[in-house]
Amino acid sequence: MALYVLRRLLVAIPTIMLLVVASFLMMHVAPGGPFTSERPLPPEVLANIEAQYGLDQPLWKQLWDYFYNIVVHFDFGPSFVQKDRSVNEIIANGFPISLTYGALSFLAATLVGVSLGITAAIRHNTWIDYVAVSLGIAAQALPNFIMGPILILTFTLWLGLLPGGGWNGGQWEYLIMPVIALSTSYMGSIARITRSSMLEVMNSNFIRTARAKGLPDRAIIWRHAMKPTLLPVISYLGPVFVYVLTGSVFVDLYFSTGGLGQSYVSSALTRDYAVLLGITILYGALTVIVNLLTDLAYAWFDPKIRY
Amino acid sequence: MTRFTRLTLTALLSSTVLTAASLSAATAATHPETGEELAEDQTFTYRLLDDVSSLDPQIVEDVNGSDVVRDLFEGLMNQDAEGNLIPGVATGYELSEDKRTYTFTLRDEATWSNGESVTAGDFVYAWRRAVDPETASPYQWFMELMSIEGASEIIAGDAAPDTLGVRAVDEKTFEVTLSTPLPYFPQMTTHSTTFPSPQAVIEEHGSSWTQPGNIVSNGAYVLTEYSPGERIVRERNTEYWDNENTILDKTVALVINDENVALTRYMAGELDRTEVPAGQFPRLKEENPEEAISFPRLCNYYYTFNLSDSGPEAFKDPNVRKALALAVDRDVIVENIKAGGEPPAYTFTPEAVAGFTPPQTEMAEMSQEDRDAMAKELMAEAGYGPDNPLSFDMIYNTDQAHEKIAVVLSQMWKQKLGVQTNLSNMEWKVFLDTRGNQDFELARGAWCGDYNEASTFLDLLQTSSGYNDGKYANEEYDALLKEAKTAEDTTPLYTEAEQIIARDMPVIPIYHYAGVYMLDSDVGGWPVDNVEQNWYSRDLYKTAE
Numbered sequence: 032m033a034l035y036v037l038r039r040l041l042v043a044i045p046t047i048m049l050l051v052v053a054s055f056l057m058m059h060v061a062p063g064g065p066f067t068s069e070r071p072l073p074p075e076v077l078a079n080i081e082a083q084y085g086l087d088q089p090l091w092k093q094l095w096d097y098f099y100n101i102v103v104h105f106d107f108g109p110s111f112v113q114k115d116r117s118v119n120e121i122i123a124n125g126f127p128i129s130l131t132y133g134a135l136s137f138l139a140a141t142l143v144g145v146s147l148g149i150t151a152a153i154r155h156n157t158w159i160d161y162v163a164v165s166l167g168i169a170a171q172a173l174p175n176f177i178m179g180p181i182l183i184l185t186f187t188l189w190l191g192l193l194p195g196g197g198w199n200g201g202q203w204e205y206l207i208m209p210v211i212a213l214s215t216s217y218m219g220s221i222a223r224i225t226r227s228s229m230l231e232v233m234n235s236n237f238i239r240t241a242r243a244k245g246l247p248d249r250a251i252i253w254r255h256a257m258k259p260t261l262l263p264v265i266s267y268l269g270p271v272f273v274y275v276l277t278g279s280v281f282v283d284l285y286f287s288t289g290g291l292g293q294s295y296v297s298s299a300l301t302r303d304y305a306v307l308l309g310i311t312i313l314y315g316a317l318t319v320i321v322n323l324l325t326d327l328a329y330a331w332f333d334p335k336i337r338y
Numbered sequence: 339m340t341r342f343t344r345l346t347l348t349a350l351l352s353s354t355v356l357t358a359a360s361l362s363a364a365t366a367a368t369h370p371e372t373g374e375e376l377a378e379d380q381t382f383t384y385r386l387l388d389d390v391s392s393l394d395p396q397i398v399e400d401v402n403g404s405d406v407v408r409d410l411f412e413g414l415m416n417q418d419a420e421g422n423l424i425p426g427v428a429t430g431y432e433l434s435e436d437k438r439t440y441t442f443t444l445r446d447e448a449t450w451s452n453g454e455s456v457t458a459g460d461f462v463y464a465w466r467r468a469v470d471p472e473t474a475s476p477y478q479w480f481m482e483l484m485s486i487e488g489a490s491e492i493i494a495g496d497a498a499p500d501t502l503g504v505r506a507v508d509e510k511t512f513e514v515t516l517s518t519p520l521p522y523f524p525q526m527t528t529h530s531t532t533f534p535s536p537q538a539v540i541e542e543h544g545s546s547w548t549q550p551g552n553i554v555s556n557g558a559y560v561l562t563e564y565s566p567g568e569r570i571v572r573e574r575n576t577e578y579w580d581n582e583n584t585i586l587d588k589t590v591a592l593v594i595n596d597e598n599v600a601l602t603r604y605m606a607g608e609l610d611r612t613e614v615p616a617g618q619f620p621r622l623k624e625e626n627p628e629e630a631i632s633f634p635r636l637c638n639y640y641y642t643f644n645l646s647d648s649g650p651e652a653f654k655d656p657n658v659r660k661a662l663a664l665a666v667d668r669d670v671i672v673e674n675i676k677a678g679g680e681p682p683a684y685t686f687t688p689e690a691v692a693g694f695t696p697p698q699t700e701m702a703e704m705s706q707e708d709r710d711a712m713a714k715e716l717m718a719e720a721g722y723g724p725d726n727p728l729s730f731d732m733i734y735n736t737d738q739a740h741e742k743i744a745v746v747l748s749q750m751w752k753q754k755l756g757v758q759t760n761l762s763n764m765e766w767k768v769f770l771d772t773r774g775n776q777d778f779e780l781a782r783g784a785w786c787g788d789y790n791e792a793s794t795f796l797d798l799l800q801t802s803s804g805y806n807d808g809k810y811a812n813e814e815y816d817a818l819l820k821e822a823k824t825a826e827d828t829t830p831l832y833t834e835a836e837q838i839i840a841r842d843m844p845v846i847p848i849y850h851y852a853g854v855y856m857l858d859s860d861v862g863g864w865p866v867d868n869v870e871q872n873w874y875s876r877d878l879y880k881t882a883e
Binding site for chain 2: 061063064082084113114180181194285287289
């Protein structure tokens with residue numbers, strides 16, 4: 032097990048390095064640079080600025096310096112566009128915000144989705160099932176960019192209950208709408224996966240055996256059906272966790288949370304190379320770690336899996 | 339409790355409430371000039387499209403950032419509500435006989451937010467810092483534009499920053515030497531690049547000196563909170579020399595990328611000011627006549643022909659350029675697409691520019707039918723018609739309003755002149771790169787003036803201008819603008835320059851911008867007449883509703 036984890040982590044390092052090199056090259060191929068602007072800078076001014084950021088160096092040297100500073104100083108460099116701030120500061124400021132409402136959305140989606148799915152499966156073909164299924168489909172059909180405007184119009188403009196965006200240090204009323212917008216569609220998917228998985232498990236032989244020996248329903252569901260039901264859900268949850276953190280771009284922009292998604296989009300548009308690379312590395316590392324955790328979780332849920 | 343005591347208590351309570359109410363009415367502040375009753379909460383909240391690039395006066399380059407910096411710092415001169423020059427840290431200035439040396443007298447009471455006096459040395463430090471290649475300021479060129487002696491050499495790396503033509507004669511006297519006389523030099527000292535900066539603080543904290551807690555500033559407000567990408571809060575600076583006359587206590591800028599979300603939040607009462615999305619002004623004006631406002635701004639919107647060697651042969655013929663310009667029905671664009679009170683443009687320079695009277699060009703006086711008829715004639719003369727249709731590519735940067743305008747233009751040309759156009763939109767940086775490398779045929783352009791003087795627009799079309807993406811070249815035009823730099827009366831020169839543009843038509847002016855805002859009716863003092871929209875929180879106030 033420990034050996035397995037170590038091996039996976041070792042493989043992750045070249046993966047992330049490859050990601051950095053590819054992103055770095057792609058960024059430099061894209062037309063325009065961080066200092067291209069509507070009022071083109073006089074050549075001597077541009078030269079001064081590029082020298083200051085090391086952009087006058089050959090590409091291989093820039094890439095080398097970049098890796099060197101990360102490995103030796105854990106310094107991801109200065110932002111080329113937000114000139115008073117470093118990439119470390121931008122990430123340290125934006126990531127906790129994205130993480131807070133991302134994690135809350137993940138929790139909400141998982142708890143509500145799984146409960147909804149299990150309830151529907153247990154009460155298969157009753158009105159409860161139909162309501163749960165309809166809710167699940169409706170939720171799945173509501174991506175965050177549809178939920179955003181609906182929520183703001185309802186809760187901010189008509190009811191006047193919640194602020195229409197912002198973060199304000201993470202006060203609860205600022206969290207509600209981003210969390211709902213981000214979790215709804217995942218909630219729907221999780222409910223549907225859980226329901227069909229539970230139905231399949233409930234029809235399997237070992238559940239029939241449990242019933243035959245006279246176990247009460249509650250014990251069957253909790254003790255025997257739960258773990259195998261959740262197995263396909265877990266494999267879906269891993270990517271969902273990464274999505275709610277990295278795919279929160281729309282929510283960041285729409286609700287002006289100040290989260291990392293906002294910086295990610297604007298750094299790509301403004302060619303803020305250092306910020307774009309820094310966030311790419313963070314997201315890449317997150318994906319690798321979450322995938323590893325998902326794989327480890329399998330072993331716990333399914334005794335047949337061994338590492 | 340007996341009935342009696344209850345009554346007494348009620349009476350007592352209500353009398354206390356009454357006294358309190360009458361007291362507060364008596365002490366409620368009123369505006370010293372207008373006499374309007376002021377609101378208790380003097381907080382102004384507005385929307386920012388994007389986070390600021392910097393809060394460092396020498397480094398900031400975006401309009402949003404400059405608005406904040408103008409509250410936090412104060413330069414030699416300020417602008418009033420009409421955009422006129424008024425004293426700032428300097429009480430005034432003297433100009434030498436040869437018109438090359440300006441001597442500014444700084445006010446004694448000007449202090450930094452840490453209580454230290456603002457000195458001429460602070461300006462010397464800041465101005466040297468702006469041109470120092472080490473600072474890597476994106477606005478170095480502005481100091482060059484100000485014609486300060488030595489600026490060009492320092493930027494080019496041929497001289498040390500301390501050779502710049504600025505000097506602290508004494509603690510409160512600041513002297514600037516120019517390389518050539520520049521009539522609008524004092525106007526340029528209202529620009530954030532020229533604001534003083536605190537040397538000791540910058541040396542202590544490095545690039546993080548602008549963070550709350552570190553920053554020391556000399557403006558009417560101090561930075562109290564900055565959550566990047568979310569909000570910027572500035573509050574009254576009690577050390578400011580004119581703090582007594584400042585009414586607004588606090589200004590909050592909220593970053594909201596989506597203009598429709600911003601409008602919704604404005605409607606929900608969260609904001610005092612936001613921009614109106616294109617096309618929505620007529621509806622909003624009807625629903626909220628007091629809050630929807632539109633006023634001229636110092637910006638133009640145009641299409642530029644590629645006249646360089648890489649441009650199409652057809653555009654080398656002025657008749658073709660003129661025909662295309664004539665066939666554009668500008669009223670359709672300003673009334674149906676923008677719909678925010680923008681004036682149609684027949685000159686390159688907006689009419690709103692101070693001291694600029696647009697010459698009556700032939701095109702402006704004609705009816706659209708006459709323009710269309712003339713356009714057809716000119717096209718035929720140039721040899722284009724149904725048998726030999728003109729065809730070209732046009733590019734614009736991705737944006738809904740730009741797209742609508744490009745489509746309307748191409749339809750007008752197609753219907754009236756049988757011209758075939760291929761439209762393509764590009765992401766902003768790709769667009770700039772393509773246009774800057776003359777890799778286009780017809781491209782969208784827009785320009786907002788750096789200062790309130792016609793040359794900020796007309797300079798763009800000079801042969802040597804770095805911003806002249808169409809590579810228009812006309813010696814006569816260049817000579818006129820050169821003469822205008824030092825002329826006493828620039829009006830005839832600028833009129834002639836505009837007439838040359840109308841004749842050669844290197845660009846197609848489409849419209850001039852309007853500032854189109856929703857501004858809460860309880861906000862007083864907004865400088866609607868300042869075409870540069872340089873606003874200062876200390877001029878604003880909130881009235882009681």
